Amino acid sequence: MMSNSAVDKTNQHSGNAQRGVAGFVVALVVGTLLALFGASGIIGGVASAVVGSQQGSEGYFSSGMRQFSTTSHALSSPPAQLGVESIPLDLGSIRISAASTAPGGQVFIGIGPKAEVDNYLNGVHTTVITGVETQPFRVSYSDVPGQAEPELPGKQSFWAVQASGAGTQDVMMDLRSGDWILVIMNADANPGVTVSMAAGFHSELFGAITPALLIGGAIALIIGAGLIVLGAVGLGRRAPSSRRPAPGNQAPGDGGSPAQLAYAKGYPARLTGQLDSQLSRGLWLVKWLLALPHMFVLFFLWCAVVITTICAAFAILFTGRYPRALFNFNVGVLRWNWRVTFYAYSALATDKYPPFTLAASEYPADFEVDYPRQLSRGLVLVKSWLLALPHLLVVAIFTSAGWSMWGQGGHWQSDYGRTVGFSLLGILVLIAAVGLLFTGRYQRPLFDLIMGINRWIYRVASYALLLRDEYPPFRLDQGPDEPAGADHH
Numbered sequence: 001m002m003s004n005s006a007v008d009k010t011n012q013h014s015g016n017a018q019r020g021v022a023g024f025v026v027a028l029v030v031g032t033l034l035a036l037f038g039a040s041g042i043i044g045g046v047a048s049a050v051v052g053s054q055q056g057s058e059g060y061f062s063s064g065m066r067q068f069s070t071t072s073h074a075l076s077s078p079p080a081q082l083g084v085e086s087i088p089l090d091l092g093s094i095r096i097s098a099a100s101t102a103p104g105g106q107v108f109i110g111i112g113p114k115a116e117v118d119n120y121l122n123g124v125h126t127t128v129i130t131g132v133e134t135q136p137f138r139v140s141y142s143d144v145p146g147q148a149e150p151e152l153p154g155k156q157s158f159w160a161v162q163a164s165g166a167g168t169q170d171v172m173m174d175l176r177s178g179d180w181i182l183v184i185m186n187a188d189a190n191p192g193v194t195v196s197m198a199a200g201f202h203s204e205l206f207g208a209i210t211p212a213l214l215i216g217g218a219i220a221l222i223i224g225a226g227l228i229v230l231g232a233v234g235l236g237r238r239a240p241s242s243r244r245p246a247p248g249n250q251a252p253g254d255g256g257s258p259a260q261l262a263y264a265k266g267y268p269a270r271l272t273g274q275l276d277s278q279l280s281r282g283l284w285l286v287k288w289l290l291a292l293p294h295m296f297v298l299f300f301l302w303c304a305v306v307i308t309t310i311c312a313a314f315a316i317l318f319t320g321r322y323p324r325a326l327f328n329f330n331v332g333v334l335r336w337n338w339r340v341t342f343y344a345y346s347a348l349a350t351d352k353y354p355p356f357t358l359a360a361s362e363y364p365a366d367f368e369v370d371y372p373r374q375l376s377r378g379l380v381l382v383k384s385w386l387l388a389l390p391h392l393l394v395v396a397i398f399t400s401a402g403w404s405m406w407g408q409g410g411h412w413q414s415d416y417g418r419t420v421g422f423s424l425l426g427i428l429v430l431i432a433a434v435g436l437l438f439t440g441r442y443q444r445p446l447f448d449l450i451m452g453i454n455r456w457i458y459r460v461a462s463y464a465l466l467l468r469d470e471y472p473p474f475r476l477d478q479g480p481d482e483p484a485g486a487d488h489h
Helices: 006-053 114-120 205-236 260-264 292-319 325-346 383-387 389-399 424-439 445-462
Strands: 065-068 074-077 080-082 091-099 107-113 128-134 137-144 161-165 171-172 176-184 193-202 269-274 367-368 402-405 416-422
Touching: 006 205, 006 292, 065 128, 074 325, 080 260, 091 107, 091 176, 107 171, 114 176, 137 416, 161 171, 161 416, 176 193, 205 292, 205 325, 269 325, 269 445, 292 325, 325 445, 367 445, 383 389, 383 445, 389 445, 424 445
Parallel strands: 074 128
Antiparallel strands: 065 193, 074 176, 080 176, 091 171, 091 193, 107 161, 107 176, 128 137, 269 367, 402 416
């Protein structure tokens, strides 16, 4: 019988372990959020730099000259309401260029407050531009009838900016608060406005925010990556990659158990799944909903895997070894992912709810990878993208496929594309689910085939995540368990 002091020490040790795990989880979550924020900042900074470099020799983004035509006295834009007084930055300026396309014509361009422009054009036949499509170019107009003759637009004093004359005329205006309307007319106010017009925008913000986004994003990404590695190392130390000793790690001269020797001849990443003897006919309809808490957790875990794999790649490159804690963490994420997908959508082969743990458990689905004593330093540079490419193409066929059909539309339609796709694995699981719904039975041959596809996918994932150097076999090993004694070469 244990003494009270022994019980207290045990409880204290358990409490410390739980707090330690909680701390690593917090580090992982905070690190992931910081890393995502930092990556977004870097992407935004690069995009801002690219956009800023496109402002042209005159410092403006320009839409190019487009043709506009109306039989009315004036061509106007919808009201543009701006509220920028509270923003302590210069947001930029706009430039409108227009030239009359009528022989000997002179154009007028003006931007004015809505109230004064409405009063000026009251009762005048006006055309309002309601929409512009660029691909292909198409303008939508709204006609405002009227019989009044407008006064000469250049004689009006309410315009914030204006220009008139022959040839191309430009007006430039800083963005400021107000309700503004752009008006294009003939300088003599006669009806029949036909012009070529272009719009431009300039802002100094791109040059100001680019370094802030890049520097801030880099700092957040570095701190986030550090927290992710800290959390992953802490969790990985508590989640061994396999419940059985790796066949290659026994002492020299030790032949190992028969089970170890059998597995030594197979691929060192092992995926298993046991089909429940009794499955609910309709539970699969809501399993995706029940699995949402797992999906939320897996989002953070997979974001962390990206960082931990990059860190592991550098470690392998310089030392030839995969850090054991990071190895256990990445295998644990694959294991967790497999349990959830086995339950929710990639097999639907159990009604037992998956546990929230990276470690191996007694769950009907499991995934294990033998820890490698040594990894090739050179292969790490080409495994994930070049050598794995043939397998990635096969996995793409298993998990998704698509093609495009192209055709020619009508008068105002451009070429259109329609993508049609399907997932081979998804179709097989759906067939199994429908059969389960109507017959109460999961067809065993179909389950074996589904397991073979998933096994292929997870072998490729193990190779692409740098967990092993052995090239995955081009083989569909079907059934709930790995084939004992299969040669992976």
